[in-house]
Amino acid sequence: MMEQLFTAYLSIGSNKGDKRENLNQAIDCLDHHKQIRVTGVSSFYRTQPQNFEDQDWFVNAALKVETSADPGQLLNILKQVETSLDREGKAFRFGPRIIDLDIIFFQDMVFKTDTLEIPHPRMQERCFVLRPMCDIGGEAIHPVLKKTPRQLLKRIEKQTSQEVILLD
Template structure:
């Protein structure tokens, strides 16, 4: 069993509902159990600025799925939510699910890099990750609480 951390985001349709539904979907993954889920955050877009704000969250799972099987399950959930992967990076999306980290696993292949290489730059990931694992050490990047103290959190707020 691995402890896995998954980032969730949405800024099209009903973003809050998309993220809440995806959290339910993660809890129902085969061979997996939800350990914790963060609060929901409203965050400014990253990369492409001219788009709606995002709703973001992080889930901590215990899973028997391999990293690539988990990735495949996340991609299937995105497709079911209407996500079309058209090659545009950092644009608007109905649902975005990313494997951030799996305990004891380092991967760098054409499909998946673990831990996710840009966690340390992104308040929209670090804020909810801090809710579920503030002391988590991300190999090659640092501890979540330390990383969060170093990023700009302007425009990020907790949703009621």
Template sequence: MARAYVGLGANLGDREETLRLAVELLAAAEGVTVVGVSSLRETDPVGYLDQPRFLNGAVAVETELEAGALLEALLRIERELGRTREGPRFGPRTVDLDLLLFDAVAVDEPGLTVPHPRLHERRFALEPLAELDPALVVPGRGTVSELLAQLD
């Protein structure tokens, strides 16, 4: 059984309800058990700035799935909740589910890089992870607490 962490984000529609539904759908996915959910926080957009603020959080799961299969489950949930890939990169979205960490291992496959390549520089992702587990290690980078301290 692997422990994985999923970033949650939304900035269109009823953001809180969408993220609540995303967690429910993740918990209902075969081979996935939700073991922790951070609080949600409002954050400024990154990359593409001309868009509404985001609501962000994170979920800890235990899973029997491999990293690629978990990513596919996340993409299915995004589609089910109305996510499209149209518009600018980093643009507005109804929901965004990112596989941030997977069982303290590094994965580099076509379409999947874990830890998430920009995790160490994104406060909106690190803060909810620190809430779930401040000693959580980002492989090759340090603990989420250390990474947050470096952003100050």
């Protein structure tokens, strides 16, 4: 019997060390995991830090994956990848980090526990999530807001000056 595969969208970012290489290593780790297949990778973007602004700019991207993991298992896999690439971890919330992986969408699921909320609760406020999402999942539907990342990005770009610059 075939195991069920789910589609998920992830946000990935780095602002320490060789940022592009950090993203590439994380993508490689995910794609080599037995429960995950990376099926889409957005362009890479240089992005202004949010929340804690006194730090280096990030490189961000979005990933589309097929996974046999449930949301909790996928979160554990992402945390394992973060730990394997960044032994020290981030010093504080929103602080600098070698790699940061977040689940943005998991199918059309709405899910909330103490450690995980799907869809990501702040995605609609973040150009650094929405801009890359538009590359690979611009027509996906936010299961709560009933809008696409493209629609959400258009709305937020009018209200904010968050810089998101395409890297070549």
